[in-house]
Amino acid sequence: MNKRTILIIEDNLEIREGTAEILELTGGYNVLTAENGKIGVDLAIKNLPDIILCDIMMPELDGYGVLYMLSKHESTMHIPFIFLTAKSERVDMRKAMEMGADDYLVKPFDDIELLNSIESRLRKRDSLQSTLEKSHTLSLSEDDQNVLLHELVNEARVKIYKKKQLIYEEGDTPIYVYYLLSGKVRSFLYYQDGRELSTYIHTKDEFFGYESILLNERYTESASALEDAEIALIPKENFFELMFNKPAIATKFIKLLSGDIKEKEEQMLGFAYDSVRKRVANTLVQVAQKTISAPDEDEVVIRISRDDLAALAGTANETISRMLADFKDEKLIIKEGNAIRIFSVQKLKNIKQ
Amino acid sequence: MNKRTILIIEDNLEIREGTAEILELTGGYNVLTAENGKIGVDLAIKNLPDIILCDIMMPELDGYGVLYMLSKHESTMHIPFIFLTAKSERVDMRKAMEMGADDYLVKPFDDIELLNSIESRLRKRDSLQSTLEKSHTLSLSEDDQNVLLHELVNEARVKIYKKKQLIYEEGDTPIYVYYLLSGKVRSFLYYQDGRELSTYIHTKDEFFGYESILLNERYTESASALEDAEIALIPKENFFELMFNKPAIATKFIKLLSGDIKEKEEQMLGFAYDSVRKRVANTLVQVAQKTISAPDEDEVVIRISRDDLAALAGTANETISRMLADFKDEKLIIKEGNAIRIFSVQKLKNIKQ
DNA sequence: CGCATCATTGAGCTCTTTCAAACCGGGTGG
DNA sequence: CCACCCGGTTTGAAAGAGCTCAATGATGCG
Numbered sequence: 128m129n130k131r132t133i134l135i136i137e138d139n140l141e142i143r144e145g146t147a148e149i150l151e152l153t154g155g156y157n158v159l160t161a162e163n164g165k166i167g168v169d170l171a172i173k174n175l176p177d178i179i180l181c182d183i184m185m186p187e188l189d190g191y192g193v194l195y196m197l198s199k200h201e202s203t204m205h206i207p208f209i210f211l212t213a214k215s216e217r218v219d220m221r222k223a224m225e226m227g228a229d230d231y232l233v234k235p236f237d238d239i240e241l242l243n244s245i246e247s248r249l250r251k252r253d254s255l256q257s258t259l260e261k262s263h264t265l266s267l268s269e270d271d272q273n274v275l276l277h278e279l280v281n282e283a284r285v286k287i288y289k290k291k292q293l294i295y296e297e298g299d300t301p302i303y304v305y306y307l308l309s310g311k312v313r314s315f316l317y318y319q320d321g322r323e324l325s326t327y328i329h330t331k332d333e334f335f336g337y338e339s340i341l342l343n344e345r346y347t348e349s350a351s352a353l354e355d356a357e358i359a360l361i362p363k364e365n366f367f368e369l370m371f372n373k374p375a376i377a378t379k380f381i382k383l384l385s386g387d388i389k390e391k392e393e394q395m396l397g398f399a400y401d402s403v404r405k406r407v408a409n410t411l412v413q414v415a416q417k418t419i420s421a422p423d424e425d426e427v428v429i430r431i432s433r434d435d436l437a438a439l440a441g442t443a444n445e446t447i448s449r450m451l452a453d454f455k456d457e458k459l460i461i462k463e464g465n466a467i468r469i470f471s472v473q474k475l476k477n478i479k480q
Numbered sequence: 481m482n483k484r485t486i487l488i489i490e491d492n493l494e495i496r497e498g499t500a501e502i503l504e505l506t507g508g509y510n511v512l513t514a515e516n517g518k519i520g521v522d523l524a525i526k527n528l529p530d531i532i533l534c535d536i537m538m539p540e541l542d543g544y545g546v547l548y549m550l551s552k553h554e555s556t557m558h559i560p561f562i563f564l565t566a567k568s569e570r571v572d573m574r575k576a577m578e579m580g581a582d583d584y585l586v587k588p589f590d591d592i593e594l595l596n597s598i599e600s601r602l603r604k605r606d607s608l609q610s611t612l613e614k615s616h617t618l619s620l621s622e623d624d625q626n627v628l629l630h631e632l633v634n635e636a637r638v639k640i641y642k643k644k645q646l647i648y649e650e651g652d653t654p655i656y657v658y659y660l661l662s663g664k665v666r667s668f669l670y671y672q673d674g675r676e677l678s679t680y681i682h683t684k685d686e687f688f689g690y691e692s693i694l695l696n697e698r699y700t701e702s703a704s705a706l707e708d709a710e711i712a713l714i715p716k717e718n719f720f721e722l723m724f725n726k727p728a729i730a731t732k733f734i735k736l737l738s739g740d741i742k743e744k745e746e747q748m749l750g751f752a753y754d755s756v757r758k759r760v761a762n763t764l765v766q767v768a769q770k771t772i773s774a775p776d777e778d779e780v781v782i783r784i785s786r787d788d789l790a791a792l793a794g795t796a797n798e799t800i801s802r803m804l805a806d807f808k809d810e811k812l813i814i815k816e817g818n819a820i821r822i823f824s825v826q827k828l829k830n831i832k833q
Numbered sequence: 834c835g836c837a838t839c840a841t842t843g844a845g846c847t848c849t850t851t852c853a854a855a856c857c858g859g860g861t862g863g
Numbered sequence: 864c865c866a867c868c869c870g871g872t873t874t875g876a877a878a879g880a881g882c883t884c885a886a887t888g889a890t891g892c893g
Contacts, residue, residue: 205608217586224583225596227604233570243578251580255558255608316745318753326745341738348745377730384737385694391744392669392679392701398751399794400671403849433872441752443850448873464858465871756881786840796882801841818839818890 131249132157134176136167136193137211138185142234146180146211149238154245164188168196171203177252178245183212183219194226207248211236272375279369280306283359288312288352295336296349303360305336310356311417314348315438323438326391328353330417337380338387340366353435403442407450408478410440411460415472425473430466484602485510487529489520489546490564491538495587499533499564502591507598517541521549524556530605531598536565536572547579560601564589625728632722633659636712641665641705648689649702656713658689663709664770667701668791676791679744681706683770690733691740693719706788756795760803761831763793764813768825778826783819 133156137143140162147158159174161167165187171179179197183190190210197203209230210223220231230244285308288294294305297317305312307329314335315325326348329335339346340363369376397406414436415427433451437444451467454460459475461468469475486509490496493515500511512527514520518540524532532550536543543563550556562583563576573584583597638661641647647658650670658665660682667688668678679701682688692699693716722729750759767789768780786804790797804820807813812828814821822828 201611205611221593221596225600227600229582230577240574243574247578247580258554258558316749318749320753322753324749324752326748338738338741341734342742347742371727371731374724374727374730377727377734378724381694381730381734381737384734384741385691388691388737388740388744389695389700391741391748395679395744395748395751396669396671396677398748399677400673400675444871445851445873446849449849452873797839798841798883799881802881805841 130155130157131177132159132174133245134159134161134167134171134174134179136161136164136170136179136181136185136190138162138182142182142211146241149241150245153238154242156245164190164193164196167193171197171206172200175202176206178207178209178248180209180211180241180245183210183214183223191222191226194223194228198227205252207252209244209248211241272373272379275369275373275376276379279361279365280308280359282365283361285357285359288356288358290352290354292352294350294352294358295346297346299346301336301340301346302363303336304334304340304363304366305350306359306361307331307333307335308357308359310358311353312350312356312358313353313435313439314350316348324441325435325439326394328414328417328439334383337366338384341380341384353431398441403440403446404450404453405478406440406442407436407447408454408475410436411454411467411469412472412476413439415469415475419472425471427469427472428463428466429469432465483508483510484531485512485527485529486598487512487514487520487524487527487532489514489517489532489534489538489543491515491535495535495564499594502594503598506591507595509598517543517546517549520546524550524559525553528555529559531560531562531601533562533564533594533598536563536567536576544575544579547576547581551580558605560605562597562601564594625726625732628722628726628729629732632714632718633661633712635718636714638710638712641709641711643705643707645705647703647705647711648699650699652699654689654693654699655716656689657687657693657716657719658703659712659714660684660686660688661710661712663711664706665703665709665711666706666788666792667703669701677794678788678792679747681767681770681792687736690719691737694733694737706784751794755833756793756799757803757806758831758833759793759795760789760800761807761828763789764807764820764822765825765829766792768822768828772825778824780822780825781816781819782822785818 133150133154135143135146135150135158137146137160143160143162147160150156150158159170159176161170164181164185167179167181168188170176171193179193181190181193188196190212194208197206197208207229208227209232210228211232211234212219212223213234214220215233220233223231229248232240232244283306288310294312295301309331312329312335313325314327314329315323317323327335329350336346336350339348370380371377397409401409411429414429414431416422418429419427433444433447436447440447451460451462454475455462459470461470486503486507488496488499488503488511490499490513496513496515500513503509503511512523512529514523517534517538520532520534521541523529524546534543534546541549543565547561547563550559550561560582561580562585563581564585564587565572565576566587567573568586573586576584582601585593585597636659641663647665648654662684665682665688666678667680667682668676670676680688682703689699689703692701723733724730750762754762764782767782767784769775771782772780786797786800789800793800804813804815807828808815812823814823
C-alpha cells in the first residue's frame with residue numbers, strides 16, 4: 128500500500144513540527160503541515176490527505192471553520208478528521224463531534240494515543256470503502272450470480288403458454304423479461320408479405336426478450352410458444368435493478384448479448400450462402416440440439432410442424448417436405464407419425480451443400 | 481425516508497427506557513433495546529439498526545465486547561456506534577475510540593447532546609454512502625460517459641490502415657478494441673469455400689471488434705479497411721477497466737450490443753426473403769448512409785468495388801453488375817468512373833421486391 | 834504502352850419457389 | 864358407424880431467379 132498522507136493543521140510551530148516528526152518517524156506517514164486554517168483547507172483540497180489532524184484555536188480560520196469548509200467539499204468531506212486541542216471542556220468536545228469530527232484528542236496527548244487514534248480512523252475508513260466497493264464489483268462468483276438470478280426468477284409470476292400462443296408481438300412495449308422454465312419458444316420476425324422468419328429457439332433455463340428491454344424500445348420481433356411452455360415473467364424494474372446494481376449480472380448479459388451476435392452472424396452466413404438443403408439440415412440440427420438433454424446424444428426425436436421448420440430455415444414448407452423426403456431416402460431420418468427421428472445429428476450436421 | 485432504527489444496549493432499566501422514550505418521541509426513531517451485551521449483539525445482527533448506542537459496563541458482555549463482536553461482522557461493522565457511559569476517565573474514552581467507536585457520550589448527558597450526536601453520525605454515514613454509490617451507478621451523464629470514452633480513445637495508439645488491409649482475422653486473439661477515427665472498415669465472415677460475407681460497415685466514431693473481447697474468445701469474424709482508415713487501438717485492459725468500474729459505460733455497450741442484434745436480425749430477414757435485387761438496393765443504401773454526413777442527404781456518391789458490394793449483399797459480383805445496370809436504366813443511379821452516384825437514397829430504399 | 838485488375842455481358846443450367854392438386858389422419862356430426 | 868371436413872403434409876409441373884463459366888471491355892498503374 129502507498130504511504131498514507133496526514134495533514135496537520137496547527138498554529139503552534141513547536142507542536143506542529145513535533146507532531147509531524149513523530150508521525151513521519153514512528154508512524155511512517157507522509158506529513159503535510161499548515162500553520163493556519165486557511166492554508167490547511169487549501170492544502171487539504173489540493174492534496175486530499177488520508178487523514179487530517181487539526182487544532183481548534185487558530186488565527187485566520189479556527190478548527191471548526193476548517194471542518195465546516197472541508198465538509199462542504201465533495202472531495203474532502205469524507206476524510207477522517209481528528210481534533211487536537213487544549214480545550215478539554217465537554218461543550219467543546221460535543222460541538223466538535225456534532226460537527227462531524229471523527230475523534231477528539233485533548234492536549235497534551237501521548238504519541239501512542241495519537242498514533243492509535245489515527246490508525247483506528249484509517250482502519251475504519253478502509254474497511255468501509257472496501258466493503259462498499261465489494262458490493263459493486265464483478266467479484267460475484269458464478270454461484271452468487273446464479274443465486275441472484277434464481278431469486279429474480281423465483282419471485283416472478285409464472286405463466287403457462289399453450290403451443291402456438293403468442294407471448295409478445297412486434298410493436299408491443301416490453302414490460303417483462305422472460306425466463307423459460309420448460310417447453311420451447313421461438314422468436315421470429317415478420318416479412319412484409321406476412322411470412323415469418325424464426326431467429327431463435329429458446330429452451331429451458333434461458334432468458335429471452337431482453338434486447339428490447341435493454342434498448343428501452345418496443346419489440347421489433349415477436350415470440351410464440353413452439354410447444355406448451357412455462358414461463359417466468361420478470362418485471363422489467365426488478366430486472367433493471369439487479370442489472371444496474373450488480374455489475375456481475377450486467378457482465379453476464381453482456382456476454383449473452385455478445386454470444387447472440389456471433390450466433391446471428393453465423394446464421395446470416397448460412398442464409399446468404401447455404402443451399403436450402405443445407406439450411407434445412409442445419410435447422411433440424413438446431414431443433415435437435417434444443418431438444419436433447421445430454422450434449423452427446425446423437426439419435427433424437429423431434430416434433431415440429433413443417434411450417435415451423437420452414438420459418439426457421441427461411442424457406443417454403445413444400446421445400447421442407449421435399450428435403451425431409453430426401454433425407455429419409457438417404458436414411459438420415461425417418462418420419463414417425465408427426466414426429467421426426469433423426470438417426471444421427473452429427474451426420475446431418477456434416478451434410479455438404 | 482424510512483424511520484431510522486436505533487438499538488440501545490444498556491443494563492440499567494431506567495436509563496434504557498428513558499432513553500428509548502426520548503428517542504422515540506423527540507427523535508421519531510424506531511427503537512430497539514437490549515438489556516445486556518449478548519442480547520445486543522444478537523439484535524444488532526438480526527435487525528441491522530442504523531445506529532447503536534451502547535453502555536460500557538454491563539453484565540454478560542461489556543460494551544467493548546459488543547463493539548468487538550460487531551466489528552467482526554461484515555454486516556454490522558459499519559453501523560455507527562456510540563458509547564453512552566459513566567466512565568469519564570480519559571483512558572476509557574481513548575480505549576473506546578481506538579476500538580473504533582464513533583462517539584463517546586459521558587453520562588449524565590442532555591437529550592440534546594444525545595440527539596445531536598446521533599444526527600451527526602447518521603448524517604456522516606448517509607453522505608459517505610451516497611457519494612460512494614454515486615461513483616458506482618449509471619448516473620453518469622451522457623457527456624461524462626463521452627468524456628471517459630474520449631479519454632480512452634485519446635490515450636490509445638492510432639494506426640493507419642490502407643484500403644484492403646486486414647485489421648484482424650478470424651482465429652486471432654483479441655488484444656484491442658478498435659475505434660474508428662476516419663475511413664471505413666468492414667467486418668466479414670468467410671464461408672467454407674472462401675467467399676466472404678460482410679456483416680457490417682463501420683464508420684467514423686464507431687467502436688468495433690468488441691464482441692469477441694467481451695466474450696473473451698478468439699475472433700470469429702475478420703475486419704479489413706474498406707478505404708484508408710485511422711484507427712485508435714484501445715488496449716483490452718483499459719477497456720475492461722472502464723467497463724467494469726463504470727456501470728454507465730457497461731450500459732452503453734449493452735445498448736450497443738442490443739442494437740447490433742436487432743440490426744443483424746433485420747439483415748437476416750433480408751437474406752432469407754429479399755430478392756437479390758432488393759438486397760443489392762439495400763446494400764447501396766447501407767453504404768450511402770455510412771458515407772453521408774447529414775442524415776437527410778438524398779443524393780450520394782459512393783466509391784466501392786463490385787466485390788465489396790457482392791460480399792455485403794451476399795451475392796456474386798456479376799449479379800451486382802447486372803443489378804447496377806438495371807438501376808442505371810431505371811435512372812436510380814449513374815456510374816461516374818469507379819464511383820456510383822445515387823440520385824435518391826429514398827427511392828432506392830423503397831424498391832419493391 | 835502493356836499488364837493486371839476490375840467490370841460487364843451472354844448463355845446455359847440448377848435450384849427453389851409457386852401454384853395446384855392430391856393425400857392423410859383424426860375428429861365430428863348425422 | 865361412416866361420410867365428411869379440416870388442417871397439415873406431400874407430390875407434380877412449370878416458371879423464374881440467380882449462379883457459374885467464359886469471353887470481352889474498361890481502367891488504371893508502373
